[in-house]
Amino acid sequence: MLINGIATEQLQATDRGLQYGDGLFETVAVVDGQPRLWAEHMARLACGCQRLQIPLPDSALLLQETQQLCADQPRAILKIIVTRGSGGRGYRIPETTEATRLLAIYPWPAYPDSHYQQGITLMVCHTRLGCNPALAGIKHLNRLEQVLARSEWQGSDIDEGIMRDLHGDVIEGTMSNLFIVEDEILITPDLTQCGVNGVMRERVLALAAELGITTRVESVSLARLKAASACFVTNSIIGLWPVRALDGINYEQGKIMHDLIEALVQILDEPRLATITS
Amino acid sequence: MLINGIATEQLQATDRGLQYGDGLFETVAVVDGQPRLWAEHMARLACGCQRLQIPLPDSALLLQETQQLCADQPRAILKIIVTRGSGGRGYRIPETTEATRLLAIYPWPAYPDSHYQQGITLMVCHTRLGCNPALAGIKHLNRLEQVLARSEWQGSDIDEGIMRDLHGDVIEGTMSNLFIVEDEILITPDLTQCGVNGVMRERVLALAAELGITTRVESVSLARLKAASACFVTNSIIGLWPVRALDGINYEQGKIMHDLIEALVQILDEPRLATITS
Numbered sequence: 285m286l287i288n289g290i291a292t293e294q295l296q297a298t299d300r301g302l303q304y305g306d307g308l309f310e311t312v313a314v315v316d317g318q319p320r321l322w323a324e325h326m327a328r329l330a331c332g333c334q335r336l337q338i339p340l341p342d343s344a345l346l347l348q349e350t351q352q353l354c355a356d357q358p359r360a361i362l363k364i365i366v367t368r369g370s371g372g373r374g375y376r377i378p379e380t381t382e383a384t385r386l387l388a389i390y391p392w393p394a395y396p397d398s399h400y401q402q403g404i405t406l407m408v409c410h411t412r413l414g415c416n417p418a419l420a421g422i423k424h425l426n427r428l429e430q431v432l433a434r435s436e437w438q439g440s441d442i443d444e445g446i447m448r449d450l451h452g453d454v455i456e457g458t459m460s461n462l463f464i465v466e467d468e469i470l471i472t473p474d475l476t477q478c479g480v481n482g483v484m485r486e487r488v489l490a491l492a493a494e495l496g497i498t499t500r501v502e503s504v505s506l507a508r509l510k511a512a513s514a515c516f517v518t519n520s521i522i523g524l525w526p527v528r529a530l531d532g533i534n535y536e537q538g539k540i541m542h543d544l545i546e547a548l549v550q551i552l553d554e555p556r557l558a559t560i561t562s
Numbered sequence: 563m564l565i566n567g568i569a570t571e572q573l574q575a576t577d578r579g580l581q582y583g584d585g586l587f588e589t590v591a592v593v594d595g596q597p598r599l600w601a602e603h604m605a606r607l608a609c610g611c612q613r614l615q616i617p618l619p620d621s622a623l624l625l626q627e628t629q630q631l632c633a634d635q636p637r638a639i640l641k642i643i644v645t646r647g648s649g650g651r652g653y654r655i656p657e658t659t660e661a662t663r664l665l666a667i668y669p670w671p672a673y674p675d676s677h678y679q680q681g682i683t684l685m686v687c688h689t690r691l692g693c694n695p696a697l698a699g700i701k702h703l704n705r706l707e708q709v710l711a712r713s714e715w716q717g718s719d720i721d722e723g724i725m726r727d728l729h730g731d732v733i734e735g736t737m738s739n740l741f742i743v744e745d746e747i748l749i750t751p752d753l754t755q756c757g758v759n760g761v762m763r764e765r766v767l768a769l770a771a772e773l774g775i776t777t778r779v780e781s782v783s784l785a786r787l788k789a790a791s792a793c794f795v796t797n798s799i800i801g802l803w804p805v806r807a808l809d810g811i812n813y814e815q816g817k818i819m820h821d822l823i824e825a826l827v828q829i830l831d832e833p834r835l836a837t838i839t840s
Contacts, residue, residue, distance in 0.1 A: 297664055301580050302643070365580070377709065414756070
């Protein structure tokens with residue numbers, strides 16, 4: 285772990301990241317020593333820093349520290365946290381703060397092959413996502429909703445939980461974005477009120493456009509999710525997992541998902557993705 | 563500062579308090595070496611720990627460490643943070659975590675006497691409070707909304723910002739709870755959808771009941787706030803500040819607020835409170 289360039293796991297407890305969740309993070313797949321989708325992660329981090337008025341750390345420095353940590357990693361997860369740094373007691377942003385940057389390497393998670401090949405089982409979480417356009421979309425450190433939602437199930441019968449907003453519309457998974465296929469159209473929930481705009485979500489939307497698939501970003505009710513012909517979740521680590529089942533409903537996979545997977549395989553170097561369609 | 567009983571300002575960066583804002587805090591007034599309203603703070607912390615399924619630190623231990631830090635302090639602020647501790651990457655709550663407790667002493671803030679004697683000036687913040695009943699009321703570490711709201715003004719023309727929910731109803735100040743007086747009734751906004759249930763708010767409601775003042779906890783529109791005869795804010799550090807002005811509207815103080823202040827003076831050992839009504 286590197287904190288402001290120094291190899292340590294100790295953070296100043298006065299850091300506003302701890303005091304208020306006053307910061308952002310990125311979870312980056314590392315493959316063959318290189319961070320995957322780096323430009324996209326940096327773009328989202330920059331957007332988040334701008335939204336929260338946190339000074340963006342120098343991107344060359346972030347890349348240098350990333351390469352230092354990732355060089356020997358065939359496959360790992362890099363978590364980058366940027367906080368507003370230490371300063372003051374109280375919510376007021378001090379006039380002089382220096383952002384804290386924290387880079388840490390974690391082992392690649394042992395997700396089973398079946399998550400790719402057979403797809404995953406979803407549940408609908410009881411915990412809702414609160415709405416707040418000021419925080420929607422960015423990957424900030426205020427994640428209690430996700431912690432509570434993820435605590436709703438144990439064991440391996442359920443692989444991911446779907447979170448709804450307070451109106452009951454489906455928004456995303458606890459750690460993934462959600463897509464459905466409906467009448468040959470690819471649909472993903474609108475994230476202007478809540479949710480995290482995933483790097484892989486953006487990539488999938490762009491790939492779909494390149495492939496000539498009609499896409500829509502709009503509100504999705506639970507009834508629409510259940511009536512969809514196909515359904516999948518994405519994030520920057522897993523790439524894409526087909527959804528097999530939700531509340532006793534079974535989904536098919538279909539051509540749109542398969543076309544997207546074939547395109548993703550070219551980009552992501554994720555051999556298990558290729559096994560879905562083969 | 564004491565972290566898990568050890569005099570240090572360094573926290574494990576893997577702590578979920580930093581990673582997800584997965585924790586709670588209390589801001590306690592210390593007067594003559596003693597924490598004020600200790601039982602009330604501990605009750606709210608216990609409630610928060612139960613809501614978030616965080617193991618509550620031993621209360622005798624918390625009191626012992628508090629007394630260790632506060633003994634020589636004539637007047638100071640004690641901030642207690644309790645997090646879910648270190649564990650895992652990902653939102654899932656690990657099976658074995660030990661809560662982190664962090665106690666820190668800060669100087670008493672230099673609020674001007676005029677905040678008590680003449681009252682404060684409010685503004686209405688642009689930043690809204692998102693609604694989420696799962697998190698409403700408790701003093702958790704997800705405080706980006708307050709940070710953004712507090713960044714909306716600089717300088718000393720404004721003393722506190724009022725935050726509304728997404729429907730436009732008035733909820734609280736960035737660091738205080740709000741009360742209005744309307745037709746000789748004391749009203750404070752309902753906090754079941756968002757907001758922090760302040761220790762001083764609870765105390766003022768209880769005092770009002772003892773004094774035979776009719777109280778109501780209900781939704782308060784901005785129009786009602788502006789039409790109120792009197793208005794004040796509370797928190798555990800300041801006690802109570804009368805509101806003098808909001809958007810060019812001037813409030814009176816009136817008998818209900820004065821009766822409450824006289825009762826609070828007996829409890830809080832805050833000499834400046836007594837100057838309001840004298």
